[in-house]
Amino acid sequence: MSRMKDTGRTMGQGWRKGPRATRRLVTDRLATALSLGATALLVIALASILWTLLRNGIAGLSIAALIHPMGPPGTNGGLANAIVGSVIQTVVALLIATPIGLGCGVFLSEFGRGSRFATSVRFVSDVLLSAPSILIGLFVYLVLVAPFGHFSGLAGSVALAILAVPIIVRTTEDMLRLVPVAMREAGAALGAAHWRVVLFLCLRSAAPGVLTGILLALARVSGETAPLLFTSLGNQNWSFSLDRPMASLPIAIYQYAGASYDDWVRLAWTGALLVTLGVLGINIIVRFGFRKKQS
């Protein structure tokens, strides 16, 4: 921060800070202060969210909330079926999305230079990335729910998978592009086929980034409510079949948060806390894993 001043002093005798240097210094200071302000504001807003979440969520957190299924107001209902439903749907969604996303990302980075097909896939993936999640819900409703006449957990998973794929595609492609050319050349020089170079050299060296993408996808998907509204619908009871309407935490939160029953609102907060803890927990665990591997 005192660089400019020091320069002035050490350069000594003949040098005096002119208007131009002052202006540069002031601009720099101003930018520094503003950026600090922006960060502080951001941190305060986020702290407020976390604080609200913790205060209200912990109040309703109990064993009963974790092992009882949802129930009518006043019956000591819990969230157990919603938790299980969420886990099932998210896992199935990622199982669908990860191979497709990786494959597409690899295609774009390895075979996608200049070809028209690749350009359009890239564009489409970008569009899907910013495609409103609720539209994905509508789409899957029209394709997988309306023709079969009933809502299903599988439809929910497919909707979530469609959301996850473009995130994985984008990060995979970006990360593969960051892999140094020398590494590919080294692989090729050893006589490895292109696919081996890609899978075992490039993808591996880009693994942390690619995994970040999958995690971003997981994080995005596990809290998504909108695409599930018209696909897996939510369920007040236990449901393990992907063929039937399935409960999920976000839907439970959505249904309960606006309710006028105190115990439902409390459960909504608890659910919100659980979703957030789950998402953050996964992130933290993976970060930890990375550090260990790298060192």
Added chain:
Amino acid sequence: MKRAPAPRTTPAPLQEARATPLWKGDRLFRLVVGFCALLVLVSLGGLVLTMAFGGSKAFATFGPEFVVSNIWNPVTNQYGALAPVFGTLGSTLIAILIGVPLAFGAAFWLTNIAPPVIAGIVGTAVQLLAAVPSIIFGMWGFFIVVPFMAQHVQPFFRHHFGHVPVIRWLVHGAPFGYGLLTGGIVLAVMITPFVTAVMRDVFAVMPPMLKESAYGLGATRWEVMRRVIVPWSRAGMIGGVVLGMGRALGETMAVTFVIGNANTIGWSLFAPRNTVASLVALEFPESAAGSLKLSSLLALGFILMLLSFTTLAFARWLLREKKA
């Protein structure tokens, strides 16, 4: 599918030197990943087609009137898209205006100014918070921001600016706490960590030598940011903003709790409005299959789709021009 030209990264002689058996594996590999790419293409195609097909009844009934009419009345079966589209664009604009400077400032501070330890902690926190589901932001908005707006912000603006011409129109309205501005603020808080995380990553992968050279020439930190880092990482930054904007445009849960759900148009930032996404979320479950209402909702979805298309095309165009 014809064979693509060899990747530029591998020198041509190496390509020729490859033995034939390897080539077969490559071909299969290419087919498999190409199929994945095709799936992505097909899913968007399906999305656009189903929306267009589903909304065709509404477009056929109302014609172009659908887009410019601000009436949304299920009782009289009259539907127009203008009000929710207005709400969507308005709240997104507010979110971007608030969120992007914040994100840029935070990313600048985290990468160039903060002591490494603090930058590590805050940066990780921001990155983690980018992962918080949108419904959490919706609940926070509903229980914290809405009362705050109703009790403090709105009375303040009404009191101080209620008689100032022009601004008066912006702050007009009963202090419900719900409204366009509240929606925009919640959206901004939601997308800022996301955009910050992307920008920070983009700044972080920049070769330090470029920065150090600029510092060596005596540039201040802001000058390094402005003249070296920003030009170098512009594409990534815009990418981050587009990601955030995409989330804001189509966000349902964070908005539906706080926007007020009134299909109206007006200057006031404090009056309840509606967005396309939250209107669909609210009314879709109440619409009978094959009804005009359902079709209108799908037509709205189609319009939303077009909006995000246009946004993205615009961003891409920006990207290209800056790169050249």
